[in-house]
Amino acid sequence: MSEPTLQELLEFATHAAWEAGRITLSHFQTGVEVETKADSSPVTVADRSAELRLREMIKGRYPDDGIVGEEHGDKEGTTGRKWIVDPIDGTKAFVAGVPLYGTLVGVEIDGEIEVGVINLPAVNEIVAAATGLGCWWNGRRTRVSEVDRIEDALVIVTEHKSFEKHKPGVADELFDRARLVRGWGDCYGYAMVATGRADVVLDPVMAVWDCAALAPVIEEAGGTFTTWSGEETIWGEEAVATNGVLFDEVMSLLD
Numbered sequence: 001m002s003e004p005t006l007q008e009l010l011e012f013a014t015h016a017a018w019e020a021g022r023i024t025l026s027h028f029q030t031g032v033e034v035e036t037k038a039d040s041s042p043v044t045v046a047d048r049s050a051e052l053r054l055r056e057m058i059k060g061r062y063p064d065d066g067i068v069g070e071e072h073g074d075k076e077g078t079t080g081r082k083w084i085v086d087p088i089d090g091t092k093a094f095v096a097g098v099p100l101y102g103t104l105v106g107v108e109i110d111g112e113i114e115v116g117v118i119n120l121p122a123v124n125e126i127v128a129a130a131t132g133l134g135c136w137w138n139g140r141r142t143r144v145s146e147v148d149r150i151e152d153a154l155v156i157v158t159e160h161k162s163f164e165k166h167k168p169g170v171a172d173e174l175f176d177r178a179r180l181v182r183g184w185g186d187c188y189g190y191a192m193v194a195t196g197r198a199d200v201v202l203d204p205v206m207a208v209w210d211c212a213a214l215a216p217v218i219e220e221a222g223g224t225f226t227t228w229s230g231e232e233t234i235w236g237e238e239a240v241a242t243n244g245v246l247f248d249e250v251m252s253l254l255d
Contacts, residue, residue, distance in 0.1 A: 004062070006114060010130040013083075013105045013117045016057045017128075020050040020087055021103040021121030028122055029097045042091045047071050050087035050103060058083050070209045082108040084212035084234075090186030099123050102187040106212025106234070113234050116216035118191045127191045129220035137195045144223040144243035145196040150253075153199035153246060154180045156189035166204040166238065167228065173253060174202070190214045193241050194221040200250055201241040204228075208235055228254045 004012075027046035034042045051071045058067055066077030068084045083105065088094050090101030099122030107115035117128040127142070129135040135142050147153050155178040157163065163171035175181050178200075184192065185203070187210070192198035194217045203210075211225075211234035218225040218241045227236035230251055242250050 006130040006133060009081075009107050009115050010117075010128060010133060012057075012061055013107055013115050014119075014126060014128045016054055017103045017105045017117040017119035018121075018126065019057060020054045020085075020105075021119040023050040023053055024088055024094065024101070024103060025121045028094065028099075032095065034095050042095060043071060044088075044091065044095065046094065047088045047091060051085060054083075054085045054087060054105065058085075068209060068212075070207070080110045084108060084113075084209055086209040086213070089210060090188070093186060100184055100186060100188040102191070104187055104209065104213035106209075106214075106216070108212065108234075113212055113215050116213035118187050118194075118213055118217055120188060120191060125191065127194050127217050129194075129217045131216060131220065133220065135194055135217055135221035137191075142195045142221055144193060144218075144221045145199050146245060147199045147243060148245045150174075150177045150200075150246065150249055152179050154178070154182065154192075154197070155200045155202070156182055156184050156192060156198050157202050158183065158185040158204065162204045163202075167254060170202070170253060187214060190218060190225075190241050193223055193243060194218050196221075196243075199243050200246055201239070202228075202250075203239045206237060206239045211236070211239055214239070214241065 024046045032044045066082040067075040086104040094101040103119040105117045115130045189201040215225040224247045
């Protein structure tokens with residue numbers, strides 16, 4: 001079998017994210033039962049069912065590829081490709097009936113993240129990208145904004161106490177300086193930056209299954225995706241995404 005192209009991987013990843021998202025929608029706003037994992041984070045039957053469907057689809061098309069998932073562990077592969085998936089990014093929002101959760105699918109090839117898909121099933125949006133192929137929002141090309149001052153920026157953050165724990169004072173300075181600060185957490189904020197509707201996202205707590213899909217989406221849209229220290233990696237414990245123009249100014253805030 002010939003090696004799949006990035007275009008083929010992108011199309012399959014998009015379809016897989018859509019299929020898994022469809023499963024989550026069948027449980028959304030139904031009063032689904034919530035369990036608590038060992039790390040105190042919530043999980044539902046929707047998370048587990050959607051990830052099992054993702055794994056089933058990936059194994060069916062690319063049986064020798066590796067898989068990393070939040071709910072069902074790691075599967076080693078032999079091809080150099082690794083699928084990194086999060087069936088519901090934003091389980092707390094999902095449980096609360098807030099439609100800003102997403103299904104994430106990323107593809108790492110020989111250690112480099114190359115494909116990313118953010119599916120926001122409850123708002124009917126998909127933002128997808130692959131290296132060199134651009135970023136696409138519901139089938140049309142999209143780019144980050146050109147805002148060049150924090151004072152003119154829409155900045156997206158998570159809960160205030162997480163910021164105070166990891167970088168005291170940063171949230172307060174953002175609130176003082178930014179044109180608008182909103183708490184649209186999880187992958188929705190990154191989709192907003194990639195489509196030019198927001199300018200910066202700051203997230204103090206991340207895992208690889210959160211980051212893998214987001215990095216190529218932001219970068220192919222013309223933005224930056226790094227750790228708070230500016231490292232370009234999906235394996236960090238926090239993340240910041242910008243429209244690129246604001247990168248240096250945001251880094252100075254985090255210094």
